[in-house]
Amino acid sequence: MSDTEADTTTRQQIADALRADPATASDLSTTVGVSVSSVYRHLQHVAQSVHGNGEQFLVAPPECRNCGFSAFDDPVNYPSRCPECRSEGIEEAVFKIE
Template identity: 60%
Template sequence: MESTTRERIAAAIREAPATASELSTRVGTARTAVYDHLRHVAQSIDDDEEFLVSPPTCRDCGFDGFDDPINDPSTCPECRSESIDEPAFLIED
């Protein structure tokens, strides 16, 4: 039986932290769709696991206080820079 996209994403981030771009390549789905899948994965993990997010970070001013860490912001709300590092995701036991 073939696993679902969400199962493949969860398996990937149980192994090592990954960004949406990296997950998109690994599981063969659009990067924008990965964020929707990650929201569901975050809600469906086992009770003994933790869904961790290294938030998006502005490369120019260092801002990382984005309202929604499972997001791909286009600009920094502090300095308006478009140089934003993608968030990274991990499931930890």
């Protein structure tokens, strides 16, 4: 199996999981069996392909557990710390396809 086929399979599994239930990147990592960082790379592509199919890729953005900040620049990426209070306690974004 080539890398392209493996990527397509992983992306399809991620998309199918998000069509069934909302999930975080950690949830998807466990479901699909790839690293969390790999899930985030795949999510960028899934979001683009879903948009072309007339579906919506929805994101509940990450949120700081300390101050509640949720206006992160890129919600399809895991921030390491809060830009407001510098806390590292960040709730993961939740993704869904409708």
